[in-house]
Every structure is written in structure tokens, then in C-alpha cells.
Amino acid sequence: MNxxxxxxxxxxxxxxxxxKKNISNTSAYIxxxxxxxxxxxxxxxxxxxxxxxxxxxxxxxxDVYYRISTSNxxxxxxxxxxxxxxxxxxxxxxxxxxxxxxxxxxxxKNIKLLQKMLLNSGIQYFNEKNYMVSAQKFEAxxxxxxxxxxxxxxxxxxxxxxxERLKKFDRAIxxxxxxxxxxxxxxxxCNAIVNSLKKxxxxxEAHEIVKQCRIQFPKxxxxxxxxxxxxxxxxxxxxxxxxxxxxxxxxxxxxQLAFTNGTLLSQLNYVxxxxxxxxxxxxxxxxxxxxxxxxxxxxFNLGIDKMNExxxxxxxxxxxxxxxxxVLIFKKAIIxxxxxxxxxxxxxxxxxxxxxxxxxxxxxQKYKEMTSKLxxx
Numbered sequence: 001m002n003x004x005x006x007x008x009x010x011x012x013x014x015x016x017x018x019x020k021k022n023i024s025n026t027s028a029y030i031x032x033x034x035x036x037x038x039x040x041x042x043x044x045x046x047x048x049x050x051x052x053x054x055x056x057x058x059x060x061x062x063d064v065y066y067r068i069s070t071s072n073x074x075x076x077x078x079x080x081x082x083x084x085x086x087x088x089x090x091x092x093x094x095x096x097x098x099x100x101x102x103x104x105x106x107x108x109k110n111i112k113l114l115q116k117m118l119l120n121s122g123i124q125y126f127n128e129k130n131y132m133v134s135a136q137k138f139e140a141x142x143x144x145x146x147x148x149x150x151x152x153x154x155x156x157x158x159x160x161x162x163x164e165r166l167k168k169f170d171r172a173i174x175x176x177x178x179x180x181x182x183x184x185x186x187x188x189x190c191n192a193i194v195n196s197l198k199k200x201x202x203x204x205e206a207h208e209i210v211k212q213c214r215i216q217f218p219k220x221x222x223x224x225x226x227x228x229x230x231x232x233x234x235x236x237x238x239x240x241x242x243x244x245x246x247x248x249x250x251x252x253x254x255x256q257l258a259f260t261n262g263t264l265l266s267q268l269n270y271v272x273x274x275x276x277x278x279x280x281x282x283x284x285x286x287x288x289x290x291x292x293x294x295x296x297x298x299x300f301n302l303g304i305d306k307m308n309e310x311x312x313x314x315x316x317x318x319x320x321x322x323x324x325x326x327v328l329i330f331k332k333a334i335i336x337x338x339x340x341x342x343x344x345x346x347x348x349x350x351x352x353x354x355x356x357x358x359x360x361x362x363x364x365q366k367y368k369e370m371t372s373k374l375x376x377x
Contacts, residue, residue, distance in 0.1 A: 046090075224250070
């Protein structure tokens, strides 16, 4: 029995010695620059129960993959796809174990170098549009900076942008929120979060973020436009009018905003202001068909209202006066609608409106010409 116990004890000790020999072999192979063999030895050591919790094991793991990541020899460079990330893992694990016999100064120096290497490598992969690998590099660089209790705002932004390109929007949003919390590219990050939510069709969540961000950035045009579009889709005319007015303050020469303002004002029956904004939109962009068409249509409808008013009057003189006022309004409608027709000579709605206006204002020749054009459509 004693002999058997001694024999088993000998086998166990021999096996443990064998595993620890992986570590000593790794050290020897590193010194001889035989990184392929060192890799095999250390990969075995970090998996075995007797050595996987030793600081020395992870130190050599970090060393082997650090050398692979910095090697200029192709047969070593191709030993692993992510040696820098593995090296960092080795060094960070080392620092979380018993480091009494470890040169921590050297390790921390290498961690710092890896932080920069991984960041630069992530940028390279990003430019090559290999976003998955790029994200891995950036996040590893962030782990290195975290070890030093540093906040690498550039790496955080790069990671957020990369996950956005990967359409992993939740992860992108997480990093953009971190940027807002440290006030780095906060305004850009607000817009990015909103866009990420909208791409997921989470419009209500996006709207809530817009409202929060606008407290901090009340003049941000992109946020204003997003909020404007939200209210437009909800048919909330009054809220949309408030927001478009703010957007116009930022960008008074924006024809589309002036047009939108005119449309909203028209819906709320602020006719004079609507006319001013439609005209402003047309002045800012002489090729803006909708601005001319809406302006002409608004005048047309005003003329119709005036004619209906005339029909309710029994007194002939008063009737003629109101009717003449209607004709003058119809004539005002002709000018912008003719400009709209010039821009889109085959637009049937514009042609029909003009033909009616020509009839109402006694422009018989133009009426005949427009009728002929409509017949040939």
C-alpha cells in the first residue's frame, strides 16, 4: 500500500513538474526567439490547473504574444490574428495575481505601448472597413487605458463610430452615452444616438433623447430638424411651427424651412404670414416648384372664398365690388402658378389651375392654349 501511494505521488509530482516545465521552456524559447515553439508551450500552460493561476504564466503569455505582435518576421507575425489583444490579456491577468516576483514596471510599460498600438491598429482596420476587427482593437485599447484609470475619449468615440458602422446600435449608443457623460463630442454624440434609434425605428425613444439633448444644445440644427420631422409625422402643427421658427433663426436662408413654415402657417390659417414664407422660399430658390405652386394655390383658394362671399350678397354694387376683389386675387395666383408651370410644364394640376384662372380673369387666348395643352397630355 505504501509503495502504491509513493508511486501515485511520484506520478502526480512528475505531471505537475511537466506542466511547470512549459513555463521554463517558454522562457528559453523566448530568449532564442523561437516564438512559434514558445507559443505552443505557453498556450498549454495557461489552460492547465496547476499553472493557469500563476502570475508568471500570464506574464510569459503576455511576453510571447507581445513579441509576436511586434515581430517583423512574417512567419512569426502570422502565428495569431490578434496577438496584441492576447498580450494585453496576459499582462492584465498578471497584474491581478501575486506579483511579488514580477517586474511590474516592465509590464506596465508594455501595457502602455499596447494601448497605443491597439488604438492605431483599430484605426487602420477601420479605414480598411474591417469594422469587426477594428472594434475589437479599440475595446482592447480601452481596457489598457482603464488599467491606468484613464479615460481615452478618442478610443471611446472610435469604438462608438465603429459599432454604428456595424449596425450594432445598442453598443454604439452605450459608447456615445459615455462621451456625453464626459462632455467629449457631446453634441455629435446626441445626434448619433438619435440617428441610431431612428434606424431601429424607435422614434419615440429618439424623440425623448432629442428633448433631453436640446436642453444642453438648444441651437443644434440637426436636433431641431429631427424634432420638426417628428411633429410633422404626428400632425402636431403648432409644435412643428414652434420648432421650424427656431430652425429658421439658425438658418434664415434655407428655402425648404421657409416653405415648411409657410405650409404650417397656412394650415393654421395665418394667411398673410404663409404668403410671406412661400414667397421667401421662392426668392431663396427660384427653382422651387412647390413654393410657387403652394403660393399660387393659396391665392386661388382665397379668390374662391371671395367669390363665395360675393354670391351671398344681394346688392348688385356690393356684389360687383367683391367680385372684382376676387378677380384681383385670381390674378395674383396666376403669377406664381405660371412660374410653377415653367418649371414643370407637364404638371397636370398646375395646368388645370391655370386654365381655371384664365377663364375667371377673362384671359381667353391663354385659356384656349392651356386647354389645348391639356388635351394633348
